[in-house]
Amino acid sequence: MSERVLTPRNRGFLFLDSHPAGCRQVVADMWQACPAPAGVPEGDGPVALVIGSSAGYGLAATLAGLKRAGIRGVAVSFEKAPTARRTATAGWYRTAATADIARTAGRDLVFLNGDAFSDSTKEQVADLIEQRFGGRLDYLVYSVAAPRRTDPDTGTTYASVLKPIGRANRTKTLVFDDEGVPEVREVETGPAEGDDVEQTVAVMGGADWERWIGHLAARGLLADGFTTAALSYIGSPLTAAIYRQGTIGAAKAHLEATARTLNDRLDKTVGGRAVTSVNGAAVTQSSTAIPGIALYTGLLRGVLGEDLVPPIRQLAALWDQLTGAAPLVLDDEGRIRLDTFELADDVQAAVAERWETATTATVTDLADLDWFRAEVRRLYGFSVPGIDYTAPVATDVPWPDHTP
Ligand SMILES: NC(=O)c1ccc[n+]([C@@H]2O[C@H](COP(=O)([O-])OP(=O)(O)OC[C@H]3O[C@@H](n4cnc5c(N)ncnc54)[C@H](O)[C@@H]3O)[C@@H](O)[C@H]2O)c1
Incomplete structure (x- = not known):
């Protein structure tokens, strides 16, 4: 097993390596931060798919589903394996750790x-649900964020862009x-051109979510009362030009319509x-x-x-609403709102x-930059309290083995 001391090497918010x-x-830490339910769900638990x-x-x-709802089932992500020169992606290592938690909790x-x-x-997922999970899917949570999608029907690859619509945005x-x-700068992003909006909607809108459900329904794998949720964002007026009114916002509107x-x-x-x-x-x-x-x-x-x-506390609340452990509360447009802590008027006024x-x-006085910087580094496993970064670590961690 190759062991190395890993030091962070980054360009902006992107890091080359991840620390296993x-x-x-x-x-x-996320598992710990997820509140345990009053009654631990007994037995096999509902069958869920997290994408x-x-x-x-x-x-x-995934973690809140395990802890709050006792889920079993399938979790899908797209990660890179370790190579001789590079560590795996952070999501690879987080998946290995999540699998151990699921195993310890006795959840398949x-x-x-x-x-x-x-x-x-x-x-592959449909086969697993059919053969390993009794042929009935109770929940599907859709939380993909990706730069590109190839449409299986046409072979066309779409690319999403982050641009305002109509006119350029300076922020x-x-x-x-x-x-x-830290430095606070102004950046200008030019407006969406050509088919930028359609491309972004094709990647981050509801098409793939709908395709998943169509696929599973065609195989007869949706349980009675099947419930699905996809993640969305609205955000602040401060970021509206680039986010909710921009190309990605058009994709979110499409997701919500889906x-x-x-x-x-x-x-x-x-x-x-x-729901979204x-x-x-x-x-x-x-x-x-x-931007x-x-x-x-x-x-x-x-x-x-x-x-x-x-996120872990928001998703604990989401699972409670999906399973009925807490009342389902929808806004006028049929969405679950876990962003009220952010969009409260007094909070938005203070941020503005x-x-x-x-x-x-x-900026150092106004923003919590220590927290922000640490959060970015934690995405790659750096700046995590309790880790000795001078110690060599094995980077060739295997993907979880699921032989029953
Ligand atoms: N980050 C935010 O502030 C925020 C706020 C509200 C809602 N959301 C929404 O949450 C969802 C997830 O965003 P995030 O910020 O957690 O993203 P993220 O980048 O942290 O995670 C994306 C996940 O998608 C997986 N993925 C990417 N491409 C894939 C593919 N082709 N196949 C399978 N898996 C793939 C990755 O492996 C990863 O597990 C998005 O819909 C996003 O809009 C994010």
């Missing part, structure tokens, strides 16, 4: 590494230099339900790529401190005030 022990600890299970909200969905959860957009992954944004010194169509169909066929869950801002590999979001999230944490609800005055000179 740090990633394992991140998962353990996008290795990072961010999908990882939170199969982790698949593959492209969720492909029909072959869908077939403040936060960057760090090689020494980690939920309504799916909901009607599921209601009629299996007495089931489809609107979640709060979180530091993830996907969110740090959006302005780093500054916004740092300021939000500056305002909220510990009241910024982490700080946003106005944020400059390179003032």
